[in-house]
Amino acid sequence: MTSKAKIPVNRAFEDATLRISIKDIIPLRDVGADVRKYVKYGQIAASIREVGIIEPLVVVRDPNIAGKFRLLDGHLRLDILIAQGASEVVCLIATEFEAFTYNRRISRIATIQEHRMILNAVERGLSEERLARALNVNVTSIRLKRNLLVGICPEVADLLRNRYVAIHAFAELRKLKPMYQIRAAEMMIAMNRFSLGYVKSIVIAAPSDQLVDGKRPPVRGLSNGQIDIMTDETARLDREFKVIEQSYGADHLDLVLALTYVTGLLDNAMVVRHLAQFHADLLQEFQKIAEVQKAA
Template identity: 60%
Template sequence: MKASRSPAAVRHAFENASLRIPIADIMPLRQLTPAILKSVKYAQIAASIAEIGIIEPPVVVRDKSDPDRFHLLDGHIRIDVLAKRGDIEVVCLVAMEDEAFTYNKRVSRIAIIQEHKMILMAIEKGVPEERLARALNVNIASIRHKKSLLEGICPEAADLLKDKHVPINTISELKKLKSVRQIEAVQLMIAMNKYTISYARSLVAATPDSQLVRGKKGMKGLSAHQIELMENESASLDREFKTIEQDYGTDHLELVLATGYVARLLGSARIVRHLAQHHPDIFSEFQKIVELQKAA
């Protein structure tokens, strides 16, 4: 009986345990610029560390010639803040290899709705609003604004936006719309990949009064005729979008089948010779289709 092959061992990215390391033994890969030191991000991290300590450990890698010294891969601001506070040591994750990239570039930044949910969870667990404000280095009004972020937003629209990076003022504009129109507006934003406050305002301006929460709107610099034109254009765009959305699945399936058939045709040497000799233009186009399929 043939022995079964053992699965390949999974290679660890980090050492098995975190390590408490003297800050003096950690060598930064870059220096923080004056602009970074004065940035909002630096102030927020400093405030968070002062209030609740280090949440995400810095990432280091051992020096190849001296294993007791370390190169800092990720966490330059955190280490700088700790050093200026007078801390001597910090708990770090020790990477097995220096992959020569900044870890933060591989991290998906938290979306505004996810931040809202985290704030609600913290408050439900008894964390005072004042402490949250200090930890995030924002004023308490900002915490309260984010706490009530989804008041007036229908659940379907909120779900569509849950992982999108949407400005908080865009959410405020969407609150002017009734639920059905909110969903339509969010779908248009996603289709256009555009979540700016100006785009949200244009969608509100192009919305009929009957779909607004507070009825008739007034737009500075626009006449009633111009607003009516925007509403008609928006309605036309909505209809075109829904038509395209309905046809997309069928069109995509037909395209996949067609490109697959062309690829099989070009897999035959006899057909390739015939096309090359008698229909070179068609043969050239078929080759482009197959190349595009391979690149996809």
Template identity: 65%
Template structure:
């Protein structure tokens, strides 16, 4: 018995990078003036000026003119180099000519992950001033990110490690005792809300005995009775959240099984015809349920 060999996997890029003249690189789009004035553009320009190109642009060979290349990814980087007066750049050469932005498949770095990257850079001897120049931010911003988790308990940090949480939200969490920090982080994850205002509302509804010593809630325009009411409502919300959390797994499993069963029913032409003839309204509701995952 002979074994059929699997066909080799096609490489997405040529095996070696290529140094290309910038004048031979053809952008797929023109950059608007507003893009050149954006914070992102300034940060990339500052990073290139400080440490050079870290991630090479991606190009594809022109099929009609081998001396020309189409720019698939890295429009901002190449534009910055062109305006700086650079004549060439090292590129990755894609084997497929498709207008695909590879960086769109990369998630924006989370706040805590950025904090850890800055700490690692500092440990390796990179001065804070150089980091600030590379990221095009004030040095106080680098120091704030360096100290991001000071006063945050490890359990809460772990819950938020891959979330995009504003830095000032961590300032609010530092006002809470560790156990309350964990509860607050759990609520933020469950509600998928990480805004500063939401963090402040959690602090506002926290009893004084769950606040860090010396920390006080500043609640302008609220009476003591209103604050007490917020604390009671927050405690009630915490209890309801725990109850929902306990039953969520089982409820979700039931929903998945029920949805799978409905999908099987609608996959049967005879059943669909029967429902359409005798229970059209029910068929419509079943179809809406099946379409929910597609819309999501």
């Protein structure tokens, strides 16, 4: 049996972090005065002031100046540390310089993930007041996020666990019975809409027997008759959507095959000449289809 040759894998970072003097770190861009006014900047500053640096800066050794480092990730953190009078910071040392910033690989934290992080922090003994200071928000906001899933069925929490949902949307979902909560979450995912306004519209259009208290919330400018029409229309659209959803896979496959076939036809010069001579209108439409295929 012949052994397979091992492919060497380059390390992205050096083995150990390094405490570096801030004056030896060279930023790749400046942090403007307008950026310092952002809420996110204030939250990071409050977090560093309260609990210190959690995520190390990422730097790479400067190839031209010994002992100097170029900053790849952490420009806001470095700016805040300088403003707070720090002289050193712990850094991860990247092995290669990349033209892009590492922040482009970071996804916005999902609402339910943030809720669970806050719960874990509270369980470890961190007070709500200190959490509020660290995140630069008021205590009410921390309590709202801590109690985010109260009244929300587990299936909905699972469906929305990786989505950035408007925090007050969960208060609207609590007005629905568990089975309709699940239906609402599925509608949100299908439409890729997680705003408070959209969830409110689902609640307004929900049948009365699917509401926890059995009563629709009052809606300014809409009569009960108009709301009933919205409910019937929502139910109809939901039924149509489920029918489309059942055949989506097969329809999508047929469409891909058709697009591939048309694109292949246009690669044949004889076919193109024949269409141009006798079916110019069809050729024009086929070319539009081929352009869509290439763009995709």
